[in-house]
Amino acid sequence: MARSLNLDVGKVVANLAQFRTKTGFFSRNSLWDSANSTHPVIWWQGLCTSQPLMPIASRILNGPPSSASSERNWSLHGLIHKSKRNRLSDKIQKLVAIHSNLVINEKQTFIYNARRVPLLEDTGRDYAVLSVHKDEAEIESESDAWSEDSNSDSDENIPLSALVK
Known part of the structure; x- marks a missing residue:
C-alpha cells in the first residue's frame, strides 16, 4: 500500500516497527493514553500527522467495514x-x-x-x-x-x- 500512496517503503516499515515496539515517536505514554480516549482516525490524523505510517493507517481505518x-x-x-x-x-x-x-x-x-x-x-x-x-x-x-x-x-x-x- 505504501507504493500505491507514493510513500518511502523503508520509512514506513521503520515507522511500523517503532509503532509496534513503542519506541521513537511512539514511546511517549501521553500518546498511548490519548489513544484510549480518542477515535482511531482522529488519533492518527491529529496526533501522528508527521509519521510515515499515518496515510496508511488513516486509509485503512477510513475503509468501510465489510464481512x-x-x-x-x-x-x-x-x-x-x-x-x-x-x-x-x-x-x-x-x-x-x-x-x-x-x-x-x-x-x-x-x-x-x-x-x-x-x-x-x-x-x-x-x-x-x-x-x-x-x-x-x-x-x-x-x-x-x-x-x-x-x-x-x-x-x-x-x-x-x-x-x-
Whole structure:
C-alpha cells in the first residue's frame, strides 16, 4: 500500500516497527493514553500527522467495514466440505486458498486487460485477431454456475477443473 500512496517503503516499515515496539515517536505514554480516549482516525490524523505510517493507517481505518469476503470464504468452505467429504482436513484450506486466489487473479487479469482493450494479437498472417477477454459478468456467472453444480451431496471429489476455471 505504501507504493500505491507514493510513500518511502523503508520509512514506513521503520515507522511500523517503532509503532509496534513503542519506541521513537511512539514511546511517549501521553500518546498511548490519548489513544484510549480518542477515535482511531482522529488519533492518527491529529496526533501522528508527521509519521510515515499515518496515510496508511488513516486509509485503512477510513475503509468501510465489510464481512463480504469472510462470508464468501465460509460459503466456499461449505461447498467443498460436506458431510460426505468431511475427511479433507488440511486439504480444504488449500482448496479454498487456491480457489480464492484464482478468482482474485482472474479479476486482476480482467482489470489489466480492460485497460488494454482492444488488444490485437499478431497471428503471423495478413490480418490481426481481436483478443476477446472475459468480462466481470462472465467471471461471476461462471463462479455462480460452479456453485450451483457443487450443491449436490455426491460423494465425488471436487474436480480440479472446477477450481482452475
